[in-house]
Amino acid sequence: MAHTEIDWPATLRATDSVEQAAAVRELRDVLQTGLRVALNGRSDVSEAHLEDFTQEGVVRILARLDQFQGRSKFTTWAQAIALNVAFTELRRKRWQDVSLDALMADGERMTEPGMIADNALGADEDRMRLVAVLRQAIENDLTPKQRAAIMGELREMPFDQIVELLGTSRSAAYKMLHDARRALKQRLHEAGITGADIQNAFSL
Amino acid sequence: MKQEEERLTSGQVGSIVKMLGLTTDREFNCTECLQNVSEFAESQLAGKPVTEIIARVEQHLALCPECSEEYDALRKILQAGQ
Numbered sequence: 355m356a357h358t359e360i361d362w363p364a365t366l367r368a369t370d371s372v373e374q375a376a377a378v379r380e381l382r383d384v385l386q387t388g389l390r391v392a393l394n395g396r397s398d399v400s401e402a403h404l405e406d407f408t409q410e411g412v413v414r415i416l417a418r419l420d421q422f423q424g425r426s427k428f429t430t431w432a433q434a435i436a437l438n439v440a441f442t443e444l445r446r447k448r449w450q451d452v453s454l455d456a457l458m459a460d461g462e463r464m465t466e467p468g469m470i471a472d473n474a475l476g477a478d479e480d481r482m483r484l485v486a487v488l489r490q491a492i493e494n495d496l497t498p499k500q501r502a503a504i505m506g507e508l509r510e511m512p513f514d515q516i517v518e519l520l521g522t523s524r525s526a527a528y529k530m531l532h533d534a535r536r537a538l539k540q541r542l543h544e545a546g547i548t549g550a551d552i553q554n555a556f557s558l
Numbered sequence: 559m560k561q562e563e564e565r566l567t568s569g570q571v572g573s574i575v576k577m578l579g580l581t582t583d584r585e586f587n588c589t590e591c592l593q594n595v596s597e598f599a600e601s602q603l604a605g606k607p608v609t610e611i612i613a614r615v616e617q618h619l620a621l622c623p624e625c626s627e628e629y630d631a632l633r634k635i636l637q638a639g640q
Contacts, residue, residue: 388635392632392635425596425597426599433596433632433635434596435592437628437635441627441628464566468565469564469566470566470571471565471566474566475568475571475572485571488571488574504574508566508570508574513624524587524588525589528587532585532587535578535581536581536583539578539581542578552579
């Protein structure tokens, strides 16, 4: 069964159950082939994982068909969702034993003296000043949850795990982190350190 | 959680500062990035001009290591299919 890129969503919604089932089977094959390429060589991924990720990917895609806007190929859009399913699960397994208490305690360590060394970015006077302003802003302008979320990210903890531990939603957690970054940036700005200064200093 | 790390490394402090440098008032979150990353990936591979949506995806990927990891995997799939 060959689909043009245009008729994937329509076929997956087909009322003809034979046609719809064939489309789902083909979507499964496309997703599994892609996942196999993307996750090739990972020792933490088995055939059973690939099956699970594919199945969950199909379910997620069918539930989100209305969100496909046709600005890319349907299969590219679908692969992105399947990859999100797979990576989210793989990250969750790696961090499943971390508790909220541990995350919050780690966040509070950001305010401890010496946690951020004066010369963390180098001994240059401007950089030491930047660190001093940043350290003060982290202590005074952020909430404990914002500090915990930032520390989680610095430890490379999955965002979904941070969201789950903080008992919030993805969008609320992202907004909380965005607000934290804006607050810190504003404090640097008030100290005469602009976004351009930062970008120049770090060759962004 | 690695409590044995007594202080943030230079790389970690640098990461915070770099994120501040990339922060803008209006940004895509991870969900919005996922909704648009397929268009971004195809545009990048085809060398198409940057639209506002593409630029926002690119900015989010620079800030978010997880979405960036998934984008790299998507790119790998697309390249394998070319």
